[in-house]
Amino acid sequence: MDPVEIARGWGVSARSARRPDQGTNNSVWILDDGYVLRVYQNLPLDRVLAEHRLLAALGPAGLSFRVPTPVGPVLETAAGPAALFEYLPGTAGRRGADVEAMGAALGELDLALGTLDPALAPTDWRVPLSEVHPAVPDVDALVGDLRAACGPHPGLDVLDRRAAETDAAYRKMDLPVQICHLDFAPGNLLFADGRVSAVLDFEIAGLDLRVSDLVAGALQCGPGFVRGYRSIVDVSEAELAAVPVLTLLRAMSSVVWRAGRWRQGLSTLDEVVERLAEIVLLAEAPVA
Numbered sequence: 001m002d003p004v005e006i007a008r009g010w011g012v013s014a015r016s017a018r019r020p021d022q023g024t025n026n027s028v029w030i031l032d033d034g035y036v037l038r039v040y041q042n043l044p045l046d047r048v049l050a051e052h053r054l055l056a057a058l059g060p061a062g063l064s065f066r067v068p069t070p071v072g073p074v075l076e077t078a079a080g081p082a083a084l085f086e087y088l089p090g091t092a093g094r095r096g097a098d099v100e101a102m103g104a105a106l107g108e109l110d111l112a113l114g115t116l117d118p119a120l121a122p123t124d125w126r127v128p129l130s131e132v133h134p135a136v137p138d139v140d141a142l143v144g145d146l147r148a149a150c151g152p153h154p155g156l157d158v159l160d161r162r163a164a165e166t167d168a169a170y171r172k173m174d175l176p177v178q179i180c181h182l183d184f185a186p187g188n189l190l191f192a193d194g195r196v197s198a199v200l201d202f203e204i205a206g207l208d209l210r211v212s213d214l215v216a217g218a219l220q221c222g223p224g225f226v227r228g229y230r231s232i233v234d235v236s237e238a239e240l241a242a243v244p245v246l247t248l249l250r251a252m253s254s255v256v257w258r259a260g261r262w263r264q265g266l267s268t269l270d271e272v273v274e275r276l277a278e279i280v281l282l283a284e285a286p287v288a
Helices: 004-012 045-061 099-113 141-151 152-169 210-221 225-228 237-263 271-280
Strands: 029-033 036-038 075-077 080-086 178-182 188-194 195-198 206-209
Touching: 004 029, 004 036, 004 080, 004 178, 036 099, 045 080, 099 188, 099 210, 099 225, 141 152, 141 237, 141 271, 152 237, 152 271, 178 188, 206 210, 206 237, 210 225, 210 237, 225 237, 237 271
Parallel strands: none
Antiparallel strands: 029 036, 036 080, 075 080, 178 206, 188 195
């Protein structure tokens, strides 16, 4: 895959292409510090176009930080849909650093996303674990495949024992629903002049419980995130009470998503096992 050659599809003659410092699930290159090229390996064309419609709707929202701005149309390539974005300068965030500022940024983003028409959501994530990744239609079968591949693991025991009841508890929750970012990790934030200057990677954005976005951000960014988020968003007691179950569900969903990529040859078994270990740490979360 030649990023310089792909960029010519937009009439861009790049002299250099380098990979970002942070890892990504897609093929991403920075071209001459002027553009970012992304070739989507996880999404079909319709989902990419939906993501770009969402980004366009956020443009007039008056956010204090920037979001990616697509340049021209999405192009279809042999490796997947390709999109060109304006390059956004800044330094990637780090887990445990500026955590309250990260939480406040997600709070600001969620308030803006909450004003948008839910029809703009690229997908609806209010689904059982068996629908998180198309390569994992049966969680029980996945547990069996992983036992055969990596042997006994306590995380597999938790997934086997708790998946159904955690799914059921989630479906009973009557809490605010809106479009959410759902991948608010430090590596998806840029900082400049001591503040969050950009929020990146809306690849898995979609409809979900609003508090699910808070859970995803807190898990990835570290202690202090919830305090920063609540300085912007009025989180209800019912939402806070749902956090333990949603935290476990998020960890299970991460295993299923990574295992789906493993089945497709896009992730390693070690990456799946790493996420199984996270489930073990959260296994005592009460399900109500």
